Amino acid sequence: MKPFFFLVGLVAISGSGGTLSRGEEAHVSVYVVDHSTEFASMGGACLPYTPTEKTGKERELLCVGKGPAGSTLLMMAFDRDLPYLDLAPVLAPQTADSEPLRFPAEGITWPYDKPGPAVDLYVAVFLNDDPALARIAEYVEWLGESLKQGDKETAMLHALAIKNRLSNILRQRKVDDYRVTFGSSLADSIRDAPASKAAVTRSGKSALLTGTTEEPKSPVAAVRRGLKSLNEQWREDARVISFGLATPGVLVFPITTPIAP
């Protein structure tokens, strides 16, 4: 009988393998991508975003994230309650072999070329069967359609609805740190040991991680990732978003630009 029970146990474990329950983690990084010619060989230099990162004509913002299989990732940038620069949100179900999700979507840029208003980049992750996901996904789809059609008013309505729902999720979550402030708070969060094998791997102690605010001596010195190889490297800078059943995870990246000289 023992082999039988062993088999049953294996089947049960394998059957539940695709179903997430709780304590899951998604990861997300935000970069300033510099397309200066000096980084052409890398496809562009990816600098982890900090509020002090300077703007430039060749620069754009890029958010990269990945959730475990069975989850869905949402990324959207808000200027208060409205979609920043009419950037359509991205929302994609995650599988084990899916590529990391990028925001803005392929072919669209989020320019980081001049000082602008404070923008909140919301990254949310849901279990696929989370009841909150269905409605938000509907709004995301509608918002995308409205933006394509240039129906600003309807797009604003959908964006507002998404924002309200994300805010509600934020209030409901008992998170200690929902708003990413690169610097000390990031260093604090690193002290928490990653809960899964998919957790962040970090190499060395960068000035960023040690909480020091000193400027790098050269912009090149801060460059550690190239856009071409980003898919293999982004996790090393990633923030963790924990989530679970009926408790979607939300992280807000406040994107500000340095005060114009």
Place this chain on the structure above:
Amino acid sequence: MSRQRQDGPGAAGSGNFDPVKSSWFYPLLILVLLVAFRLFSPGSAEKPELFWLDQVLAARSQLGLADSLDPSIRFVELSMDDEIARRFATDGEYATIASILLTLESLGVKVIAVDIIYSYGREEDQALLAKTIEEITARGQTTVVLPVSLEVKSGESYLLRSLPAAGGDRFPRGLVNVAAGKNWREYRMVHQFGGETIPSLALAAFAASRPAPLAPKVTAGGRMEWKSIGENGLAVAASADDSRLFLNLQHAYRDTRFDERERIAGRAWSIGPLETLAKRSEGISLLHDTIVFFGYNAEYDLKPTTHGDQEPGMLLHGTALNDLLQGTAIRPMPLWVDLLVVLLVALLAALVFSMVKSKRWLILVALAGIVLILSAGCLAVWWFHLLPATIGPAFLWSAAVVLEVGRRWTFEQRERTQRDAMLGFYFSPAVLKQVTKNLDMIRPQENAVAVLLSDLRGFTTLCETQRVERVFELLNRLFAIETDAALRENGSLARFAGDQFLAYWGAPEPAADAADRALRAALEIHRNLRSRREAPGADDLDSWLKIGIGLHSGRGLVGHVGSRSYRDYNIVGDSVNTTARVEGQTKNYAAAILATGEFIAALSQAPANLLVDRVQVKGKARASDLHAVFEECSGELAEGCRLYTIAFDQYVAGEFKLAAEGFTNLENHSSPTIATSARLLAERCLGFVENPPADWDGIYELTSK
């Protein structure tokens, strides 16, 4: 003889309208009263409906089916505790309020809807508060909505504004008046004053929570319009006006169950915990991106509300905003719809009442109707957010049912009275009681009965010689005695035909002792008539009170006979005919009471009697023994009976000569019955001696009735 005019239960009678006979009258009467009440006293008519609304919403809350509150609504209470009093005293009220507004801003609040009007402070205080609000507004994260109030002074209406000395009108504003004095649930999203359209505090807070392009805008018609998302994701127009609506929620803002369910830690904050929260450096603000209503707590906000006489008005505005966001505001049904519903219920009631005859079904239908009306009202509130007239129709239905039951009872009582009046002529009170309990008893049926039939001796002569008044006087004396005796023995009366009296036992209620009762009644009649004749005060009319009584037992057919206009409960059949024949023979045998052999056999104990003859009466196939019944039989009468019996046995045996001698010896007997019967049979025997009958079987065939 009795007669009864039979009217159907639904017949309206001839000419005059009788509401007791109409199942339509009372529902329509209540309908008229309700409509009049609704039209002429709408406020009073609405009160029970609003009470019903309370109960429905409370029930939904108790059942856990209440709509979840919009998670973005919060309340901050300013309670006048020692700390606030100290701050008011040291920093000043306006500075304290400014500090609280800044605290709320620091907590990420999106909109602060202030439900306290700061109008009367010093100019510099107003300026201080206005400056703070201006700074908060400039930072762009939080919007402060200030209240205005519609006041009346010396009969003049005016708008009481916030911070009038510091340009308070430049900030978003909302009107805080609620019709609390009239009805705490009543709310208007938009108010009109002096040609100006002013949003309520709830609508103003809603407007402030939206980006400017999406905020409600005043239209030319005094409405406020905005866009919202429709079912298919398309933008649809929404609007609010100054029409009445009723706040939906049974408040649960302080109900921790709701907060736990929503995993939202606290909807209502007092200042102390709020400031503690603001000092926390870690974690998300529980008021992040929320719309906060800021006002006095119950003790200082004296508006009557859902919760009682002392509740913060801000809860009403919060409820109104929640209803606005979720589209759950309850709208009163248009008057014409309510009136139509009431009319339909009245017509349905009348229709049902006219169709349902069974009382049990009527009660069931009545209960089902009430449940249906209340359920429909409940569903209209819960699912469609409409307040239809519910108590009115339910009252109409209930009252109509009560009146219908009363109407039917009255009708039955009247019918019963009429029936009693009719049946009272037929039956003794005891039998009548049984009959009225079970009217099936008087359906046509065949029963074993004992029949008594009497006939006045010499009635023809009486009629020829006496005046008509005296004839009827005599008949009434006779029938009174006979009726009393028959009814005393629970007999049923069939008819008074001329001088004949017919009573019977065993129908409509079967009776095992029918013959015994009939015999007792016959003996009593006989006794009473004799007493009457022999009484010292007897007049010459009493001397006519001599009757012959025939008694017989057999099968009798009983039931109503006649037409719709003339009916009679009667007994017919062979038993009655036989009794009549037997009674007809009483004078031939000079017998006061003559009973058939079947009757004697049916008695539980045979009385003193003498088998005077065995005959086959005219028209009958079977022979009957004729027994003369005596009250008592002793002495000479007993001896006479013995000798008569001997002679009769010889007669039956065909020994006519011996029998004739025996009968001849009794021809002068002191008993008229024995003497007369003996003479009759002696004469018959002598005749048989001369002409012996062929096939003699002891039965003499009578040739006349």
